[in-house]
Amino acid sequence: MSDYLGDYSRLSLNSATTKKLTLPQVIDACVAAGIPAIGPWRDRVAEVGVENAARLIKDAGLRVSSLCRGGFLTAPDAEGQAAALADNRAAILEAVALETTELFLVVGGLAPGEKDVIAARNRVAERLADLVPFAVEHGIRLVLEPLHPMYAADRALISTLGQALDLAAPYDASAVGVAVDTFHVWWDPDLKSQIERAGRENRIASYQVCDFNLPIAADALLSRGMMGDGVIDFATIGGWVRDAGYTGDIEVEIFNQDIWDSDADAVLATMKERYARLVVPHA
């Protein structure tokens, strides 16, 4: 057990977990807690400027596991599509500056008033095709993240790992990958076989951990919980991800009002303990 408790070499703090901290504060908290990697959100990067953010992270001796996030690719009109492409190209350049290869995409939901999920998904595929050459040119992998189906309408019409892999299939694995986020995919009856497939196809770009809390929070976006507080079997899912060959960083990304309202250092201490006990032994 003590061996595991010491092994934080793959742990990355997604900055959403400590939502109230500025990027310099998150960096300091990671250094103080001995967490070697960080997954910043773009808004916190923008506050200090991307070049400055990159320097602060590098000077602190941290690595960037991923950048959150691009996406929202479902605009039905030319103007909205151009804006989405411009924003995603900017995100790709930010990823380059931050020296990560992994850019998360939350692909977007239905347009306002729209009900045609098939048309909206087709637009995701079209915008992905628009973006891939620019991403490849800059050495960035676009990471398709399946989101829990409760967010299908307004955040991401990719709801399963299999669907993400189908969308990635036309592209090289270095250009388009997929994320396995336990919160979003734990319920999927095809999860084991799709994680195996993702491994075979070399597309696992990120393993994100957090729990699925019950009851679902009044704001459904905030139902993510600290590992161990909910229903997710990290041993089983983590074992599948391990057996699929994934050896990269493991990000902890939690949207949870109680956690955001708690002292950040205490949150990181709990996170490290849960990570060591529930995640590391199966990773």
Add this chain to the structure above:
Amino acid sequence: MSDYLGDYSRLSLNSATTKKLTLPQVIDACVAAGIPAIGPWRDRVAEVGVENAARLIKDAGLRVSSLCRGGFLTAPDAEGQAAALADNRAAILEAVALETTELFLVVGGLAPGEKDVIAARNRVAERLADLVPFAVEHGIRLVLEPLHPMYAADRALISTLGQALDLAAPYDASAVGVAVDTFHVWWDPDLKSQIERAGRENRIASYQVCDFNLPIAADALLSRGMMGDGVIDFATIGGWVRDAGYTGDIEVEIFNQDIWDSDADAVLATMKERYARLVVPHA
């Protein structure tokens, strides 16, 4: 349009939509609104007694489209399993008394403290095997209902139509069917192909309609909305169900606090208008 507006021949009111009404009140409301069928919940049946309920419904000239519900089959202990089987056998006999052939099963979630979804799903399959002979003997079809993945942990570990069909596969189509409830399945990227499969396998036992409202209600169980108030494309899904050969009743089942707090006759008037406009033309 006027033809459609008049065709309520397949419309059934699930009693959960008018949750505050007793069974005699629901029956009266259906008769007053010209709704020919009813899908009662067992609690409202039990209040008046099943034989009395059957007589009241029959005397009112209504038919019973289904009975809600049996299920909750995931108890890990012998005592809990025996209790679940006893309850489901009672539900089968109630369905017989009410002269419906369709008994909905909400299969249940994880046991308290459990995290092993595969083991829990295996218990569902085992209890289903226990129940099928009794159901067949009484001419009742057990209707597996996939529930939205947001309810996987605590209500139903069947989250997709494909998974329900896999579970039904060992049994004759007259013994085990599946429900297509728009709220639960609209997001599924495999929905079209699985509805087609359900049709080929003659397993579509019920088509239930209601909308998926945004934002998700603070009590996530109550996010079901009146058709037209949310994101669901009834034309597309209804067309798939029609093309799969389903010609049975179409139940409206809505859990929604605002609707429950509204005047029931007004709710049924709105329901009829939305049903005629959004559902009938594609059914």
